[in-house]
């Protein structure tokens with residue numbers, strides 16, 4: 001008896017070889033209309049335990065709004081500087097998915113260095129090699145733009161991310177400058193500056209030393225915290241005066 005026609009299995013590689021049947025999703029530049037979806041993916045990664053409670057949902061929503069505002073700003077500033085719609089110096093890459101992006105990565109070129117400012121993969125799509133593919137694409141683009149290095153900041157306790165960067169060839173060469181630190185880092189989470197040198201396998205010792213950021217001291221952290229606190233108080237006073245001027249009884 002003839003066997004029924006069996007579906008043909010095509011072997012589509014995913015980069016890791018762990019999912020032989022899954023076709024490779026497309027990596028492409030995000031359109032302005034997709035900024036909200038990218039921001040919500042990044043917010044999901046920044047507030048990982050946010051989906052369960054109402055407070056968590058609000059935190060995620062607020063984070064998504066903040067991220068979207070900063071994405072729009074960076075995209076517009078990049079394009080504005082070059083006087084065109086899309087920018088050479090700024091790129092928001094995404095991995096296509098059926099219901100929105102599966103992964104997002106944000107690249108900015110600053111002189112000879114390409115900076116990777118955000119990278120996140122949807123929780124349900126992790127360990128499929130998507131982040132590694134995005135990093136390889138980043139490195140190709142950096143080489144095309146004749147950058148000498150790709151650089152990023154990552155929390156030392158983010159093991160998935162540090163393992164990923166190490167596996168692609170990045171090495172920690174210093175610490176994130178105190179002005180770039182988020183509040184939780186100022187309060188004790190160490191954040192390292194990592195780099196993949198594109199000119200030679202091992203970073204030239206002298207240039208690494210010249211570029212390396214020193215570890216922030218307690219005095220640096222204290223000074224930065226006080227500065228931010230003063231700024232918040234000042235902002236609060238200005239806003240409350242404006243509010244009173246607009247709505248106060250005359």
Ligand SMILES: CC(C)(COP(=O)(O)OP(=O)(O)OC[C@H]1O[C@@H](n2cnc3c(N)ncnc32)[C@H](O)[C@@H]1OP(=O)(O)O)[C@@H](O)C(=O)NCCC(=O)NCCS
Nearest residue numbers: 045119120121126127128129130131132154160161163164
């Ligand atoms: C970090 C992150 C981007 C990795 O994305 P991913 O698509 O799952 O990573 P990949 O599948 O490409 O993994 C590549 C390598 O990274 C390392 N890695 C990834 N996830 C890991 C984990 N949970 N634990 C340890 N190593 C991990 C491994 O070396 C892995 O190689 P292997 O699968 O051959 O062992 C993802 O976990 C994420 O979005 N996290 C939240 C956001 C974040 O922390 N972003 C980085 C900010 S700097």
